[in-house]
Amino acid sequence: MKKNVLSIALASVMSTGAANAVTVYExxxxxxxxxxxxxxxxxxxxxxxxxxxxxxDDAELKNRFTYKLNNRTKAFxxxxxxxxxxxxxxxxxxxxxxxxSFLLGDTDLPxxxxxxxxAWEGSSFEDAFNEVEESSDDQIQIGVKxxxxxxxxxxxxxxxxxxxxxxxxxxxxxxxxxxxxxxGNFDFGIAYQDVETSPNSDSIDTFGVGxxxxxxxxxxxxxxxxxxxxxVLHLSSAFKVAPKVKLGFGYEMAEEKGVDIDSWYVxxxxxxxxxxxxxxxxxxxxxDDSDAGYVLGMRVKF
Numbered sequence: 001m002k003k004n005v006l007s008i009a010l011a012s013v014m015s016t017g018a019a020n021a022v023t024v025y026e027x028x029x030x031x032x033x034x035x036x037x038x039x040x041x042x043x044x045x046x047x048x049x050x051x052x053x054x055x056x057d058d059a060e061l062k063n064r065f066t067y068k069l070n071n072r073t074k075a076f077x078x079x080x081x082x083x084x085x086x087x088x089x090x091x092x093x094x095x096x097x098x099x100x101s102f103l104l105g106d107t108d109l110p111x112x113x114x115x116x117x118x119a120w121e122g123s124s125f126e127d128a129f130n131e132v133e134e135s136s137d138d139q140i141q142i143g144v145k146x147x148x149x150x151x152x153x154x155x156x157x158x159x160x161x162x163x164x165x166x167x168x169x170x171x172x173x174x175x176x177x178x179x180x181x182x183x184g185n186f187d188f189g190i191a192y193q194d195v196e197t198s199p200n201s202d203s204i205d206t207f208g209v210g211x212x213x214x215x216x217x218x219x220x221x222x223x224x225x226x227x228x229x230x231x232v233l234h235l236s237s238a239f240k241v242a243p244k245v246k247l248g249f250g251y252e253m254a255e256e257k258g259v260d261i262d263s264w265y266v267x268x269x270x271x272x273x274x275x276x277x278x279x280x281x282x283x284x285x286x287x288d289d290s291d292a293g294y295v296l297g298m299r300v301k302f
Contacts (some may be wrong), residue, residue, distance in 0.1 A: 041297025110178035116221020118248035122265030122283025
């Protein structure tokens with residue numbers, strides 16, 4: 001059954017050739033839209049004596065089912081399937097009432113949208129949230145839009161668990177929140193996360209604030225995030241040097257348990273088509289005897 005559904009979806013994509021999401025089915029108030037995101041790259045991590053490898057960064061089909069209940073209310077379901085890993089990446093259901101929405105299931109946490117990183121792969125930390133928890137298998141998430149701002153708040157349904165030796169096998173996100181706003185050429189984001197790693201331990205609080213600006217072909221960003229284990233300052237910039245070519249730069253200063261680690265990256269993206277890109281990146285850290293890493297790849301979306 002799974003193979004038949006996948007074959008039908010792929011046939012629809014190839015027959016339409018559309019650059020945006022493909023409408024696989026639409027009748028009355030019911031619709032099924034399909035998107036694809038495929039990125040394959042040759043990669044070598046920065047460090048000592050690292051080997052190159054082929055990385056399937058994305059190989060996803062994203063299914064969105066929508067039911068229009070009235071002029072303002074929609075019910076939806078999202079199922080994203082990773083073809084390489086052969087498993088679901090995101091699965092959730094929810095309702096959208098216009099300025100208010102909620103969902104239940106497996107998806108990225110709100111704080112995953114924090115930051116202005118321009119790297120394809122080269123940032124050592126990116127932000128302090130990624131060092132604690134960046135996903136949640138069973139969460140409730142609420143979204144509110146008001147006065148040009150967007151606030152998303154999530155919490156885990158299941159409790160933290162440890163094995164017989166006291167090692168964490170499942171964390172519990174008590175609170176994960178992200179507030180985002182845009183005003184003219186500027187944007188800002190504030191994120192907060194409280195994670196319990198075991199039932200008997202103190203939770204880990206992570207806080208972050210970031211600002212960005214865009215002036216024509218140039219965009220700039222600065223983000224700061226911290227918790228008890230790591231502190232990260234990330235500076236980034238990107239600008240178009242030609243209609244289809246964009247360059248990105250970033251420098252990161254991080255401190256993890258008293259050890260300072262600085263890293264940098266430089267990349268270029270060439271858009272062959274609106275949804276087809278070639279990418280290249282060089283990155284490294286200031287750690288002793290660290291060899292530069294690189295990324296060479298291609299991304300195709302629809």
